[in-house]
Each structure stands twice: as structure tokens, then as C-alpha cells.
Amino acid sequence: MKKKRKISIKDISKELGISTTTISFIINNKAKNRISKEVIEKVEDYIEKVGYKPNTTAQTLRTGKSKTIVFMAEDISDPFFSAIAKEMEEIAFENGYKIIYCSTENKKERALELLDLFKDRQVDAFIITPPEGFKDEMEKLIRENKQAVMVFDRYYDDFEHNYVVLDNLASSTRATRYLLDNGFQNVGFVGLKSDISPTLERLQGYQQVMAENGQKDRSVLIPFDEVKTLTGRKKIYDFIKRNPQIDSLLFATNSLAISGLKTLKEMSLKIPEDVSVLTFDDRDLFELYSPPISVISQPVSQLANELIKGTLNLLESDFKESSKFRKVLKGQLIERISSSRVSENNSI
Template sequence: MITIYDIAKKANVSAMTVSRVINNTGKISEATRKRVKQVMEELHYVPNSTARSLVLQKTMMLSLLITDITNPFFTTVARGAEDTARKFGYKMLFGNSDEDYTKESEYVDSIVSTRVDGVLFAPAGDGSLDHLTRLQKHRIPFVILDREVPGIESDLVLGDSKEGARRLVEHLLQLGHRRIALVNGSPDVSTARLRQQGYADALKLADIPYDDELVVHISYRDFRDDGALDRLLGLERPPTAIFAANNVLAVGMIRALRERGLRVPDDVSVVCFDDLGLASVLDPFLTVAAQPAYQFGALGVQMLLERIEAGPELQRRTIMLPSELMLRSSVRPLADA
């Protein structure tokens, strides 16, 4: 195995000089730095990351824990996070909780044992409080993405869920829909609560009574509760439009409607929060409130690195990213709703 002593001998410098080049510390002439790096390349030397982390007191690794890797929103968040981390010389470790608190807890155990320099954390819900508290106890810096957790003060990168939901429902109302169902995530997830508030606000502004029968809560991760859709369709006055609180729910709803012989938008209109990624490029069909997912990851990493460098003295910060209303063909205007 090639060591720094082999590099030093061939480059005609001391082992300490080689160490300083590897760790980018101390004052070294540019000519010496180039000579050492050239020898490292010739000998195919790979620095020992464990030893380097002891010198720098850093692992140069970050962790990203998201809730659903199959959701195009989080896939794009991950791309933004990794691209930005690499620009600053960091590697990114990924975890996927599947909206499951037990699995999330296991990932937090791994994060603590790995001793990464910081964590981008998209919590499964309010029950993530204990997991985030554990990171705090181990003094591991983190930035929370997408969802707030009551009881935790931290840097946040959030989307404006309430405003985006209100605008989606207002769009349906403007096209004549009055019976609008909400298929939402679990109430213990902050984005689900905010999107329900936006839904309710839009109805109130239009003087339309809020109807509990039109609101159902299921998992954000997958639409498997066919009973929820059957209850909505079985109402004496079924909905003419459905607001799905995220893109995974929207795809599941559309599939379930088609299985029942119903067409979108001819029979039922559908809108949702978050876009469908490449699917929208190939078939721009679904009307959505699109969030800048890449920026969630990119800005999250920038905030995290600032937190790592500044420590707890840095004031807590919140970035609120607006959504963009993308009007497409999944909504049918009603002449008389």
C-alpha cells in the first residue's frame, strides 16, 4: 500500500509536507504543491479518509434523510443536495425512511455512529421529534427540509404549502367547481395541515361551507386506501374535482378513477401539489402547484455548511420557497356546478 512516506521520498519533500498538501493546511509553495500532487497521481495514492478526518476534525460527509425516494419531488431534492455538496468537496450519504418512524430511527442511529458533519433531514412527521432531539444531543448540525416539527428549533427550508393549496383550490372554484374533495396526507405531517388550511381558506373566501365528508387522510407515500375514493364517489353529491395533497397521491387517484371507468377530467377533475418530474415533460397533463425541488436540496446544503462552520451561535434561519401554479389539462370547466 502506498503511504505518504513513499510520496515524500519520490517528491523529495518531508512526510509533513505531503500531509499538508493532502489536508490543504500550512504554507506550501505552489510549485511544491503541484509536485506532490503529481507524484500522488503517478502512484495512484488515495488518502486515508479516517486519518484525514482526525486531522481536520471533519469527515467531509453529509447525510440526506428523505421520506420517499420514489416521489419525484424528493428525487430532485436529492439531486440538488448532492450536486451542491460535491461543489464544496463533500460526499453525500442517502437514507429513505418511507414515511416510517421506526425506519427513520434506524437511520438516525447510523448517522450518529458514522459521525457525519451534518444532516439534511426531511422528517416523517411530528413523531420525528425524538430523532431530531437525538441529533441535538450528539451535537450533529442539521437543517430540516419541507416539513416542520413542533418542539424543534432549527434551520428550515420550506415550501409555502398553505398558499399553494389555496391557489389550486381557487383555480377549481374559478372554473365552476363547488364540490371539491381533499385527499390529504397524515394530520401529523405539517405540510398536510398547511395544505388543508389553504384548502379551507379558499372555500371560506368563496363562501362555500367546509364539508368534512369531502376530506380524507391517507399516507402521503402511496394511494392504497380504495375505500377513501369509494366513500367520496358514494356521497349523495360526489365531488366534481379532487385536490390531491401530493403527486404520489394524485397518480394513485387517477389510476383508481380509471379502474372505476371514470376519466380525468371528463368525469372528475384532479389537481395536486408538486409536479411529476420527467412525466410532466413527456405528458404535460396534470395541473399542479410546482415547488422548486432542486433548490430545496441546494439551499439546504448551503445552510448546513454555514451552520457547520458557524456553530450554534448562528441565528436560526428559515427559507420559504414559493410554488408555481402550472395550469394544464386535468381540470374541466363546469358551466353549472
């Protein structure tokens, strides 16, 4: 069977009696204020009728744009990052862009390999959740100025860059103060042992409120690669054993909270009767858990919208200094049974 020949811009030009330049402008969304509405509609209707698909390789060479954005997350399987990715995909698609997803697993070497791979493929922009110890590499990537770069979920203090983040300090401060206001005296904090900004700020917010209220800092920090392991759970177990007076726990990430919930179950500690629980980042599991777990929820839809809006702004402005895009968004405290104060008659 003879393969059907692919339709070209020249074929469309010949059929409609319209120049290839005009058709190219319409296909590449550059027809506004240049070409009449009637001609645009005529070409678009014909393209839809014949099922014309532009040659993406030739289009990239001609325009210098691949219409692709890379989202380099810490872990794309994490419900928080996957929810962000899904919402960004919808917005990007509406604006003519596709998104490629990948995970660094918080490893510097892996992030460098992925950057080299995608820079060779001429992607237009990067949205990156940088791993630990990646500041110099991020600064170099931004300085090269060949792609738009948006940093997500964390940021750096000592060089200019674009970012969209949660207000982690204010969120942690609010969460700790909420537990103290609920009558809990001995709030424990389970965080990540890391130098990334959200980790540092969540610990800082906890310590700040505890100090202001004359309370002792009771915290433990777990290395990233141990969070989901038996070693990480053992550290949480030992921490609780060393601090039997702890009456509430604030977890800095949803992964830490899951390890913590498993540990509390192994220790036969009831929530909230024996210990109250509050964590960062909502997920279905926390709402369905018995009892439901209180959270500081990140505004997923707003974060995704700001990330894509900011990235598209950078692309349209050719990443000029004046186009710097920085957004710090507020978290939402969602109160559930896990953070309730149990009265002396054992009713919640």
C-alpha cells in the same frame, strides 16, 4: 503476484522534498493562504500522477470529519425525493462531500435505528425528512450538537432548528383559488391524515380559501400507510360517491394523485369533463398522462441547492446559534388540460 504497496504521505514527502504537514494541508484543503500556489500545484500534480488515495479512516480520526452527509428521506424511491437526492449529490461532490441515502417510510422506529447507525459512523451532517411523531427525537438530536442537522420538507413551530421547505400554505391557497377562479364551485381535497407541517398547511390553505368564498369543505384524509393500497383507493372512491357534486379535486401529494387517478378510471369518470384534477409535486407521469395533469411543482434544483448550501454553512460555523438556516421557497403552478373548464358545448 505481489500486491503493489499503497503510496503514503511519507512517500510523497520523500519524493518531493516537502514536509508531511504541508502535504497534509494540501490534501485536506487547508492550504489556502498558508502555502504557495507553486507548491500546491506541485503536490497536486504528483498526487494525480501516482494516483494517491488518502486513508479515509485515518483522515477521519485526524480531522474529526468523515466528509459524509446522510440524507434520510421519507421514501427515496419517490420521484420527488430521488430528484432532490440526485441534485444534492452533484453539489455535495463538488464541495468534497459524499451523500448516503436511506428511507424512513414515515416510521419513527426505523428513523431511530438509522440515526443510531449513522451516529456511530461519525457522519458530519444529517438532512432529515422526519416521520410522524418525531418532534422529541429531532429536538434531542439537535440538542446533542455533534452533527449538523437540517430538516427538509417539514418543520416544527416549538423549537429552534434549521430547515428548507416549500411554502405549503401559500401553494395550497393558490391552487384552491385557481380552481375556483376557473369556475369550479365544488372543489374536493384529498390529503394525508398526518400531523406533519406540509400536510396540515395544505389542508389549511384549502379550507381557508373555501371558507372565504362561502364554499363547503369537502375533504378526505388518508393514512400514510394506506395511500398506495386498495384500502386507500376505496376511501377515495367512497369520498367521491358521497360527494357527487364535486367538480374538481386537489390532491395533496403525487402518491395520492396516482391512487386518485386509478380510482377515477375505475369509476369511469373522465378528466376534465367529469372532474378536474390538480396535484402537488410534478413527475413525468403527470406530463405524459392523458390528459396531462396540472400540478403545483416544487423547485427541486433550488431546494437541493439550499439544502447543501445550508448544511455546509452549518459545518463551517460548527453549528453555532447564529448560523441558523431557514428557507421557505415558492411553488410553481403548472397549468395543463386536467384543470381546464369544459364549456357547455363540451369543448375545452
